[in-house]
Amino acid sequence: MRIRASRTARLLVLVALSATGLGAVSGCGSEKGAGGPAEVAATRAQQAAAAWEGSFSAGVWRAGYYPMGEAVQLPRGGLRSQADKRAYQAQNFVLQGTLPTTWPKGGQVAWADGEALTRPMVGAQETYETLARAQVNEIPHLTVTGATLGEMTLYTSRGPATVPAWLFTLQNYTAPLKRAAVSPSKLPPPPVKPAHDLPASQLAPLGRLVRIAGAGRSVSVIAIHGACDDGPSADVLATRGSVVLSASVKNPETGNCSTQEREKQVTVKLNRPVGDRLLLDAYTGRPVPYGQPNGPSPSWS
Structure with missing residues (x-):
């Protein structure tokens, strides 16, 4: 197993954010469905959940070994x-x-x-x-x-x-x-393509999973946002087979604004434990990878 630093993956996320108008995710959420500030986020979350439900990729995921906590x-x-x-x-x-x-x-x-x-x-x-x-x-x-x-x-x-x-x-x-001391399983091909050309105020990619706690009912993730916005927020759509997180940036500014990206942690509370449900990023359509700041990223990310 070759475990590589996560800087490259993080940079790719930041490039995607810049392309959509500087943003990223984080804030507070609850298990009430992916309402969000824009209907497009809710629709995208439903598409991601439906694509994974009963798919070949979901079967591979549930049969594999994918660390979601500190190794x-x-x-x-x-x-x-x-x-x-x-x-x-x-x-x-x-x-x-x-x-x-x-x-x-x-x-x-x-x-x-x-x-x-x-x-x-x-x-x-x-x-x-x-x-x-x-x-x-x-x-x-x-x-x-x-x-x-x-x-x-x-x-x-x-x-x-x-x-x-x-x-x-x-x-x-x-x-x-x-x-x-064991290698994680290889990530199966996602059954849904990433969302593209969406403003960060509607939907943005997540950074990484920080921890799952509270007997599986508390999920903390990292989101990236800009220097001239009101911060990130996250909504959650919980289904039988998945928990889909939809991140967005509140009131992102354009024009003469610093391009500096900032990270913020958000914790969402669920009505029932994550269990073996897929924890998905609505933007990428992929499982949210676990990772620590400046640490190695999972081999399946």
């Missing part, structure tokens, strides 16, 4: 100092020791309902490199002294799952830092 778990109790937190955020690690050079070809992803899936394993060295991306290992840094193969639990498109993980030993810590 890294910090040592139990968290990082103990501000210096260690800065080092982690800067991805500044130093390896002092040896990492395993052999591992199983496949690892099992297991869900609470008894279903399981075998996915290709990622080696300890390659997994370590997804953590240690800093070019210069300056102070402060975190020191890795070794790793063993274990497991961890993370949120996926099919709910929480237990997956194989590399457990990295950190100097001065008794509990390990865990990183998922």
Whole structure:
């Protein structure tokens, strides 16, 4: 599995926003249907939901392994100092020791309902490199002294799952830092094309999924908006098989306005858990990818 930085994907989103008049998504929403400021957004959300419902792509999605939560778990109790937190955020690690050079070809992803899936394993060295991306290992840094193969639990498109993980030993810590060690499934081809040529005041692409919490009833996403608007907003259309988020920008200005894009987090509340329903972006017609700021993007994004 090659996990690449998400800057390229983020830039593509920003280019699309600029083309539609500077905008993006975020704000507050509730599970009342995709009313939105424009009827076109509601219509688009319904089209996306209908296209995925019962489709081949939906079947592939529900049978696959798609992480929708953080693939890294910090040592139990968290990082103990501000210096260690800065080092982690800067991805500044130093390896002092040896990492395993052999591992199983496949690892099992297991869900609470008894279903399981075998996915290709990622080696300890390659997994370590997804953590240690800093070019210069300056102070402060975190020191890795070794790793063993274990497991961890993370949120996926099919709910929480237990997956194989590399457990990295950190100097001065008794509990390990865990990183998922299996490759996500390949994203199926979307059954609907992206929306084009729509002003950001009607519909704009989402940035990324931040977290699913509250027993699956709270969904937080990142939206991008401009410097001269009233901020982003998001509406949600909930169906039996999907939760479709429609983002827009409130009162975007044109003309002599800064082209600086800004990010904002929005949390929408649902009447029932997301569960194994598809979490879709109405604009792109694709599942909303999970990702952290300046972090790796999912291989299926």
